[in-house]
Amino acid sequence: MEWLCIDFLNSDWRDWRGSGRREDRLDKADWWAYVLRKWNLEAAVPPDARTRAALGELRDRMRRMVEALAAGGTPEERDVEALNEALLLVPSHLRLTGGAQGYRLEQVTPAEGWPLVIGRIAASFAELLANGDVRRIKICDNRDCCWIFYDESRNRARRWCDDKMCGNLMKVRRFRERQKEKGGS
Template identity: 55%
Template sequence: MENLALEFMNSQWYDWRGTGRSEDRLDRPGWLEAFLEKWELQAQIPPQPRERTALGELRKAMRAITECASSGREPDHGDIARLNEAMAEVPSRPVLTREEGGWRLESTTGDRGWTAVMGRVAVAYARLLAEEDVRRLKICANEDCRWIFFDESRSRTARWCDDKMCGNLMKVRRFRKRRKEND
């Protein structure tokens, strides 16, 4: 599932192979530009230091809420408040558009800047929590990866963000561990 909020949360990258490397892609040249372009958002690059700090704080709150949601725990009220603060900064207005066979009314925002970007990310995340089955919002079982994904499997039993990468790696690790124990 392509989702603005998931992509934003995964901007904190961890090497799924277990090297211990990680990267904050919010600081990676070109990543923010590609992110803004993909999701049709507008903000000044690079963000000002206080905006960059706010982006990191929002991501941290969203990841904490996701960890709680995926484990059945109650999220911290401060994290919920941080998400609500970001959403409060996005004024929206209705826009009427003509479609084949009728009309459609949707909400849109014309705001630009990092406050608007954070608000749109927060709204996308809140919609994910409120409108989707939260049990499908998962964190990869590979502890080296920590990628957040939406489980689109029929059985809702996916454990890894990618069966070919993390799934195979974890199977190989379990096999080698059993083999070593049996030697």
């Protein structure tokens, strides 16, 4: 299962191999183009300075909330309130559509551009917290990576964002450390 909010949270990219390199993808127009296309959203890329600052603050608050939950705690009220403020950016109402073939209700909003994007990111995160299992929201055990992921494993025991990349890397590091300890004894 994919989440817009997790893509957004992982825009603070870190080199999982341990080089120490880090990249803030909120400043990358091509990253935004990809994310907006993937999630069927539209906004002028790149965001203006004020919007960029708001996006960075929202990501920081959401990250603190994830860190608190991953540690078995509760997010701070001020971070929850900031999320609720972002949700206010996308007011919506129901609209009846259809005709002879039947009717249906659809949720519509007058919001567009960056307010809509920020609101949808906040809504995705709120939905994850409210309807997902918060015990499945995890941070990769590879300290060089810190990628956030939703653990869909049956027993909720997944430790790495990707078993082939971070998982293998961490297993190799542990193996080498054990070999070093054996050699030093």
